Amino acid sequence: MPFSVECHSLRGNSHGGGGGGGGTGTKCGRWNPTVEQLKVLTDLFRAGLRTPTTDQIQKISTELSFYGKIESKNVFYWFQNHKARERQKRRKISTGFDHRHQENDHISHHHHHHHRQSSTRDVFEINEEEEDNVVETLQLFPVNSFEDSKVEKMRSRGNNHQYRDYIRETNTTTFSLYSSCGAEMEHPSPLDLRLSFL
């Protein structure tokens, strides 16, 4: 249905479309990851995965659907949010640099020096150990769950895309993750992950 404004906002948020309902009998609303799903996602993240490709999202979603209802966009959003919030927490140390530049506008507009928005979010310090540099082997799913013989060409289309240095993958069951995300994670050495389903 288009524009189901069931929110309090008058804005035309098509918000409802998202989230699959909780497959476990939860009321329809937004996706609520199960503990298993969350475990896998977190492991992948800690293994260094930040911005999975469409194919990776698909496969992750497929695998996670074993544990409950999930859609690709849930995986996508999860990584987006998790990465952003991880960065946000790390950014507290930075000064309140206002990275905002208003363009030409004759209408008077009010500026507001925006501190680190210390209302609700980054008020907690997280001393979580960043294991991004850890090279670990993840055996997330049983290997007999899938057909490894399936050779899928990922992102192989004569496109003049300048692929970021995010991910280099091979057709083998192992693939390396390089990161160039600078501020977030420095990977001196490639991770050798056994994420066979990716």
Add this chain to the structure above:
Amino acid sequence: MPFSVECHSLRGNSHGGGGGGGGTGTKCGRWNPTVEQLKVLTDLFRAGLRTPTTDQIQKISTELSFYGKIESKNVFYWFQNHKARERQKRRKISTGFDHRHQENDHISHHHHHHHRQSSTRDVFEINEEEEDNVVETLQLFPVNSFEDSKVEKMRSRGNNHQYRDYIRETNTTTFSLYSSCGAEMEHPSPLDLRLSFL
């Protein structure tokens, strides 16, 4: 309870006057479209407008400024984003299969090839109704516009300008009326839009 995020509903805050926001809760550093603005933009989009020219952006922005603070670049970005996200919603790279909770063997679907299987995005599978070929007469604003005599085709496939390029082009005081945009307007002749202010 010191502060609560009061930005919850009511997007209609007319911050246009620059009301000085003393505690209006509108800490909006970025443009937040009002419902009226959003309606107009959506109508224009539904009418077929996809990539407005600089002049169209200028005029739209001018008109929308009646409803609240807005800049040209907001209009530009809105169309960019809306177009891209509409497309991405249309594209179903879904996890389309029904998730089975007791099986592991399920990757043998092998559908038809994808044309563009790139890196990220396109992970959504939102089905939202939208009538595309609606020929509607939009009388969005009172007819107080002017006639354009110069028809300049400033758009070409190679002329991929970001907003900065838009800014630069704005200097040239061009008036593009009825830009014979074949690609943007799905229906050039049948759709006789009364977008008089454009």
Add this chain to the structure above:
DNA sequence: CCTCTATGAATGAAGG
């Protein structure tokens, strides 16, 4: 029930 936090979802804004 109410407040507050955590987080899924959405979108404005850029960069390339």
Add this chain to the structure above:
DNA sequence: CCTTCATTCATAGAGG
């Protein structure tokens, strides 16, 4: 156009 980052909105859920 594509992808990504930053910010915001809305809500489920834990705690009072």
